[in-house]
Amino acid sequence: MCDLGLAVPLRRVAQPRSRPGSPGSRQRTRAHARTPRREASEASEARQARHVRSGRVGARVAGQARLGPERGTRRERTKTATMMRRVARRAAASASRAGAGPGRRGARSVRALSVYADKRGEAAKRLEELVEVQQRDVFEKWLADLAATPKRPGTGLGGGTPASLTPDMARTWLRAGFATFLLHTEARIASYLGEGFYTIGPCGEELVGVLGLLGRQNDPMALHYRHVAVQLSRQFAVRPEEDVLLDRARAYVCSSLDPVTAGHHCALGGGNCDFYVTSTLASQCPPAVGRAMGIRLAPRLLGEDKARFPSDAVSIVSLGDGSVNNAMTLSAMNLAKYAQFRGFKTPALMVITNNELCISLKGHGYLRHMLESSGMKVFQTTGAGAGHVDLNDLWKTTEDALGYVRKRARPAILLLDGITRRFGHAATDRQGNYLEAHEIEAAAAANPLEDACLQALDLGLVDSAADLEAWWKDLRGQVEDAFVRAAAEPKIETREQVLEKTQAPLASLPTASSGSNHGRSEGDAEAGRASRKRKPQPMRTHMNQIFHEALASDPAAVYIGEDVRHGGYYRVTDDLAKSFPERVQDVPPDETSVFGIGLGFTQSGLAPIVEMPYAKYLDCAADLFFEIVMSYWCSGGAQRDGMVIRLQGFDKGVFGGNFHTHNTLHLPPGLDVVCFSNGWDYVRGMRHALYQAKHAGRVIMSVDSTDLLYRRSLFSDEDAHWLREYPSADEPMLGFETVMVYTNAPGTAPTTADVSTSEDAEKVWASGTETPDLLIFSYGNGVPTSLRAAASLAATASGDKGAERPLVVDCPTLGRPTEGMRAVLERFPQIPVVFADVCKQGQQPFAGTITALQTSGHLKNRPWQCATAAPTYNPLGKTVTFLNEDDIIEAAARCCEP
Numbered sequence: 001m002c003d004l005g006l007a008v009p010l011r012r013v014a015q016p017r018s019r020p021g022s023p024g025s026r027q028r029t030r031a032h033a034r035t036p037r038r039e040a041s042e043a044s045e046a047r048q049a050r051h052v053r054s055g056r057v058g059a060r061v062a063g064q065a066r067l068g069p070e071r072g073t074r075r076e077r078t079k080t081a082t083m084m085r086r087v088a089r090r091a092a093a094s095a096s097r098a099g100a101g102p103g104r105r106g107a108r109s110v111r112a113l114s115v116y117a118d119k120r121g122e123a124a125k126r127l128e129e130l131v132e133v134q135q136r137d138v139f140e141k142w143l144a145d146l147a148a149t150p151k152r153p154g155t156g157l158g159g160g161t162p163a164s165l166t167p168d169m170a171r172t173w174l175r176a177g178f179a180t181f182l183l184h185t186e187a188r189i190a191s192y193l194g195e196g197f198y199t200i201g202p203c204g205e206e207l208v209g210v211l212g213l214l215g216r217q218n219d220p221m222a223l224h225y226r227h228v229a230v231q232l233s234r235q236f237a238v239r240p241e242e243d244v245l246l247d248r249a250r251a252y253v254c255s256s257l258d259p260v261t262a263g264h265h266c267a268l269g270g271g272n273c274d275f276y277v278t279s280t281l282a283s284q285c286p287p288a289v290g291r292a293m294g295i296r297l298a299p300r301l302l303g304e305d306k307a308r309f310p311s312d313a314v315s316i317v318s319l320g321d322g323s324v325n326n327a328m329t330l331s332a333m334n335l336a337k338y339a340q341f342r343g344f345k346t347p348a349l350m351v352i353t354n355n356e357l358c359i360s361l362k363g364h365g366y367l368r369h370m371l372e373s374s375g376m377k378v379f380q381t382t383g384a385g386a387g388h389v390d391l392n393d394l395w396k397t398t399e400d401a402l403g404y405v406r407k408r409a410r411p412a413i414l415l416l417d418g419i420t421r422r423f424g425h426a427a428t429d430r431q432g433n434y435l436e437a438h439e440i441e442a443a444a445a446a447n448p449l450e451d452a453c454l455q456a457l458d459l460g461l462v463d464s465a466a467d468l469e470a471w472w473k474d475l476r477g478q479v480e481d482a483f484v485r486a487a488a489e490p491k492i493e494t495r496e497q498v499l500e501k502t503q504a505p506l507a508s509l510p511t512a513s514s515g516s517n518h519g520r521s522e523g524d525a526e527a528g529r530a531s532r533k534r535k536p537q538p539m540r541t542h543m544n545q546i547f548h549e550a551l552a553s554d555p556a557a558v559y560i561g562e563d564v565r566h567g568g569y570y571r572v573t574d575d576l577a578k579s580f581p582e583r584v585q586d587v588p589p590d591e592t593s594v595f596g597i598g599l600g601f602t603q604s605g606l607a608p609i610v611e612m613p614y615a616k617y618l619d620c621a622a623d624l625f626f627e628i629v630m631s632y633w634c635s636g637g638a639q640r641d642g643m644v645i646r647l648q649g650f651d652k653g654v655f656g657g658n659f660h661t662h663n664t665l666h667l668p669p670g671l672d673v674v675c676f677s678n679g680w681d682y683v684r685g686m687r688h689a690l691y692q693a694k695h696a697g698r699v700i701m702s703v704d705s706t707d708l709l710y711r712r713s714l715f716s717d718e719d720a721h722w723l724r725e726y727p728s729a730d731e732p733m734l735g736f737e738t739v740m741v742y743t744n745a746p747g748t749a750p751t752t753a754d755v756s757t758s759e760d761a762e763k764v765w766a767s768g769t770e771t772p773d774l775l776i777f778s779y780g781n782g783v784p785t786s787l788r789a790a791a792s793l794a795a796t797a798s799g800d801k802g803a804e805r806p807l808v809v810d811c812p813t814l815g816r817p818t819e820g821m822r823a824v825l826e827r828f829p830q831i832p833v834v835f836a837d838v839c840k841q842g843q844q845p846f847a848g849t850i851t852a853l854q855t856s857g858h859l860k861n862r863p864w865q866c867a868t869a870a871p872t873y874n875p876l877g878k879t880v881t882f883l884n885e886d887d888i889i890e891a892a893a894r895c896c897e898p
Helices: 038-053 058-068 074-098 106-122 131-148 167-192 206-214 229-236 243-253 285-302 327-342 367-371 393-408 438-445 448-458 467-486 496-498 522-532 539-553 592-601 615-634 680-695 757-764 781-796 818-828 845-858 886-896
Strands: 315-320 350-354 377-380 412-416 556-560 584-586 607-612 642-649 671-674 699-707 739-744 752-755 774-778 806-810 832-839 864-869
Touching: 058 327, 058 584, 106 467, 131 315, 131 438, 131 467, 167 206, 167 229, 167 448, 167 467, 206 229, 206 315, 206 350, 206 393, 229 243, 243 448, 243 467, 285 327, 285 350, 285 367, 315 699, 327 350, 327 438, 327 592, 350 377, 367 377, 367 412, 367 556, 367 864, 377 393, 393 412, 393 448, 438 592, 448 467, 448 886, 496 539, 539 556, 539 680, 556 592, 556 680, 556 864, 592 615, 592 642, 607 680, 615 699, 671 680, 680 699, 739 818, 752 818, 774 781, 774 886, 781 806, 781 832, 781 886, 818 864, 832 845, 832 886, 864 886
Parallel strands: 315 350, 350 412, 377 412, 556 584, 556 607, 607 642, 642 699, 671 699, 774 806, 774 832, 832 864
Antiparallel strands: 739 752, 739 806
């Protein structure tokens, strides 16, 4: 049975008191920017319209009258037919805007369009039991009574209004409020019919649309999921209303033409300056502060014309009163206060709507108490609750808050107080378990639009009550038609459709395949030439050099982290701040803030390198980390939040214990994870990572093995086999599909060959490299460990026992098989394989790789083993839990048993 969101018996809610009193010209609209997804949407609408014009619409609509008694009453059938004709006209109008011609497949399209309308007509009587439908009809009658009443009582609010609150602004504000109520009601109807899948409601907050009107179109904005009215008012100002409402309907029914998520979810956002927000409590807050910091930094680094936002923009983020208690909000507030204290320009406005309910938990006035000590300037409306509003106060307070932040570039809080949540949190909300029946009914009847209409009339912002009634009827028709059309559009049907949007496609590499010389100055190139003359160095030195190179070659590159300005815990960023003082910045030790700044910076047009001080500390920012990785998928490919994450403090070490030698990795879909074993490959791979982050929008995490940073030797303290030269500027980048095959004889100085394809593999062994009798795949610190194990295996092998010619393959891309790995396995289809994984058993990246290789047949007819670190935690001062040579040798022995 469908949960209607009420735990009390369904019945018509009593009408509120009748309050007599208005329509004016239809809202003017302007052309809106076209995006690839919007063009696809318009093409679909055009196809529908061609079908409608093909001549079979009448047959289908007329046929509805012959569907029999189960199709409802004559009145309901007539309403359905009227709706279908109206939808056809709107589809034809959309097609005309899109430049479509006549079509031939009308019957099928009209059938698809009519499914929703038919269901709606069949369920008409049952839909009347929905409280949202009841209250919609109550308000519609109230508007009709208002329009029919020649004399109505005044509100006593006559007189002046803020100069910026013009009749045009008021019209958009009210129409956005009307549309918010109507959209939610139709979303509940769609859910009841099995056609909609999202019922978190914005009702009670219909007038927060003031924020969308007073904020500028180029102010970055991220909205709480209840603040639909803000997005509507913001978009109504620049796009045809019909298109805006159709897009919202698409979100509710999960149409693949939804411009915000492409059918993956229902969310607000989608515009160039409107950022996708997930359903988590307050994940939108830290990146909003990051964007605020980027607003002033990006124009200084890139120039005003190349920055994404103007230097006087305000970063706007909204949330509900319950979300204020979430760690994400507290992190963002702390970061904003810290920036303010340090004198950093941070134009961030946090807008909080207060309905004193966090689903079931009452607020008990804590929010106001909390904000008293927030450390930021607070602007607060004087909302009286129970649906009562003061338009002048709401407008002026919002205008003052935005003006303060814009002028002073300081963070502030805008509290929209006294809001009543109507109709519960969502359709599944069992309000009767925590509210009394009279509280539920009173909240449902507390319609802020009534006060708003009366005040707009008294203040002279609307000409007549008849105008208001006409706007409502017009918008109701548009909303209902939008759901009919959206429900008929394509949806996600296959797994492949979901998979293809998991990660942004890779960008084509420059012809020279060099990340370092792409866009570099002559002076930078000279620095690169000088570096080639230097003698081989340990990995840390090359890591330091590549970050100098990255910041020198790209003015958008910034490096942020904890304690990075003084060189970091492992001296990887030594002297980086001296060379680039404005672009190397320390963040207080809060990993959520670090990621919030990184995400905000990339959304501001910068190219951030985000350092996590220790691998274990990634857990502290897990929520935001996963959201960054998911953003491309969540937005259907529209939002690319490319960045490089540098995760250090990983794997083997004796200092710091488990929390500084963590060897478990998170590998969510949509994230590229690489772990290099030496300085030469690190530089080539980091050039590639930086390029793909900036030009493709990929999120890449480079995992740095602590034990390798200063490693010089391989077999003995004197051999210096692990030192490397610095790659020249024209050295090819190291892509994600490449593996390095160690072609040297076991126990000798290492030499490698890159393998990305089967042709590469053939060349390696055509050049005289010995055919192996054992393959060892590893990464990071596992590579030198595997080379030492291979030397021991070769030295102890005899006859048909053991492995005389083990071959080590360095596989830096983690979590999936690469083309290079497949090429090596295909070249030697029956050779045993050992996977040497430095992570803990049960947490190892090679687990997923092995599963995929087994499925694809690459491990068929061959023995294989996986050696891992111990499934426990790492004690201080000891290395007994980490992967070692004996683990690999024992795994090899099991593989090579006769």
